[in-house]
Amino acid sequence: MELAQEYVADDLKKAMFLYDSALKQVSTKIEILSEEFVNVHNYNPIEHVKTRIKTSESITHKLEKQGYDTTIENMMHYLHDVAGVRIICSFEKDIYSIADMICNQDDVKVLIIKNYIANPKPNGYKSYHLVVSVPIYLSEGPVETKVEIQIRTVAMDFWASLEHKIKYKFEGNAPDRIQLDLKECADIVDMLDKKMFSLNEEIKAFAGGLPMAPSERDWKD
Numbered sequence: 001m002e003l004a005q006e007y008v009a010d011d012l013k014k015a016m017f018l019y020d021s022a023l024k025q026v027s028t029k030i031e032i033l034s035e036e037f038v039n040v041h042n043y044n045p046i047e048h049v050k051t052r053i054k055t056s057e058s059i060t061h062k063l064e065k066q067g068y069d070t071t072i073e074n075m076m077h078y079l080h081d082v083a084g085v086r087i088i089c090s091f092e093k094d095i096y097s098i099a100d101m102i103c104n105q106d107d108v109k110v111l112i113i114k115n116y117i118a119n120p121k122p123n124g125y126k127s128y129h130l131v132v133s134v135p136i137y138l139s140e141g142p143v144e145t146k147v148e149i150q151i152r153t154v155a156m157d158f159w160a161s162l163e164h165k166i167k168y169k170f171e172g173n174a175p176d177r178i179q180l181d182l183k184e185c186a187d188i189v190d191m192l193d194k195k196m197f198s199l200n201e202e203i204k205a206f207a208g209g210l211p212m213a214p215s216e217r218d219w220k221d
């Protein structure tokens with residue numbers, strides 16, 4: 001029994017090592033794309049990038065909710081977002097360019113695409129989700145490892161962060177009025193994204209290229 005537990009601990013350690021390595025690999029890809037944009041195009045559609053590994057409580061909760069036993073095999077097979085990367089960009093149009101650039105890389109296998117921008121969730125949630133796998137080269141050979149990539153605008157991220165906090169606070173049962181207000185905010189976010197995009201297009205047309213204010217150029221992530 002003790003030996004079995006030891007094996008389980010080793011398997012879990014290996015699984016988490018794979019997820020962590022996959023996160024590093026995808027983060028590096030995004031960092032390179034981002035730097036290429038700054039150096040070659042003098043414009044960066046990526047505002048910032050966040051990564052996270054799902055907590056063991058959250059993994060257990062999600063597996064139980066989906067009716068699966070909490071095993072390492074089920075986690076690796078049924079959960080797609082144990083390793084997660086979130087890319088925040090300026091405009092909706094950038095989301096699709098970034099998604100294409102990632103999906104077109106030879107070592108990236110696209111497993112699932114969920115476009116909650118074209119088809120927002122009923123609560124107003126908007127974001128572009130990709131589940132991809134990347135090969136992690138271990139001593140015994142490559143292991144395809146899944147990473148969920150969420151791509152959204154700054155405004156969509158602001159909404160989703162607040163909505164996530166509210167959902168957590170009310171354990172998924174927020175009062176109707178709050179849910180209605182959140183949906184109204186999602187519509188305002190949508191309007192804001194569209195308005196900021198058209199303003200930016202106007203500025204670009206006026207200046208013959210996107211100008212970068214000197215103060216913006218000085219800020220580093």
Ligand code: 0O2
Pocket residue numbers: 054058062078079080081114121123125129159160161163164
């Ligand atoms: P957390 O705390 O972020 O980890 P799947 O993962 O595809 O098997 P699921 O969960 O239906 O099944 O996939 P979906 O809808 O693509 O959601 C995955 C993640 O997207 C969620 O992970 C959230 O991070 C985010 N998300 C999805 N819907 C909403 C929403 O309505 N509001 C907010 N704020 N985030 C959302 P987790 O595990 O639910 O949460």
